[in-house]
Amino acid sequence: MFHEDMKQTDKRIAKSIRISVILLCAAGMLLIAARYAGGFAQWYSVNVYSLITATAGRLSGAAPFSVAEAAVCVLPFIIIADLIRCRKRLREAFSRILLLVSVLFFLYAANCGVNYHRDTFADTEALSGAEFTKDQLAEFCEYIISNLYECGPYPEYPQGSELAGEARKSMTKLSEHEPSLRGYYPVPKQLTVLSGVFSAMGVSGIYSPFTVEANINGEMPDMEKPFTACHELSHLRGYMNEGEASYIGWLACTGSDDQSFKRSGWLIAWVYAGGTLKRVDPERYDSLREKLPSYAVSEIEANDLFWSSHVTKASEIQDRVNDAYLKANGQKGGIQSYGMLTTLMLMHYYSAR
Secondary structure, X not given: OHHHHHHHHHHHHHHHHHHHHHHHHHHHHHHHHHHHXXXXXXXXXXXXXXXXXXXXXXXXXXXXOOHHHHHXXXXXXXXXXXXHHOOOOHHHHHHHHHHHHHHHHHHHHHHHHHHHHOOOOOOHHHHHOOOOOHHHHHHHHHHHHXXXXXXXXXXXXXXXXXXXHHHHHHHHHHHOOOHHHOOOOOOOEEEOOOHHHHHHOOOOEEEEOOOOEEEEEOOOOHHHHHHHHHHHHHHOOOOOOHHHHHXXXXXXXXXXXXXXXXXXXXXXXXXXXXXXXXXXXXXXXXXXXXXXXXXXXHHHHHHHHHHHOOOOHHHHHHHHHHHHHHHHOOOOOHHHHHHHHHHHHHHHHHHOO
């Protein structure tokens, strides 16, 4: 009987290892093809990944909570319980852990890694040669201010399902003018249990390739939530570059039918463009900041206070890890790619004139 049990255990271990090897090889082949086979990543993103988003995204979107958050909270306990249960058969337990890691790596490659090598949303040639003067930057900042006056402080920002619904509507509306953004948009989820952790790490949102979900920090100030929801949804259309995702999120918000989404987009525009102006021309920045509507000043100050109060060692480590991760996936600027938004907004503003 003992020997029979051992044989069955060995068979399960061998099967787990075989599946793990197959998944690891498949993931590796996908990533190699995406990086070196011209056109593969674009074809995959348009034809395969869009199908994954429409199917897996619908399944995870049906849950009223973030499936990714639930998994992060539950999986460690399942692994620990399995190790305890199999303490006399650790080889079997570790083979299952290897299988889990292999599944996660394959999901990352299939639902995220390949997309880093697809065609860009922005005109990279124009972007690389884009140069703007201080006067042009200041003019755009004045344009932001005029739009903030038009937006006004009301209505209040939507929450929960209303926020998710408006984000999907805004992205769908933008896709009417941007064919590459057309397709199904899963429901963006607000994190609850992990929001405090995300705040401590300085993270406003995250795309989960394992559950095909857009997740946003439910604890951060409301002014960032519409923009972040649209930013994360852009990843679900295969655009992984953070600067481009922010640009798409800004376009979706400022072009939205919802006034609070417009306000979020223009407030974020001021944070980025105004921050750039502050670095290159502090005096001009100070004079323009005095022209901001009072509600905008209040919201921006509250947002700054929130994030500055969460600057911790964890957030510094997360920045370094994220920087290394982005560079490893072809974003040479690392976390500096987030700052691409200002240049892209300026390009959009002056091309439309």
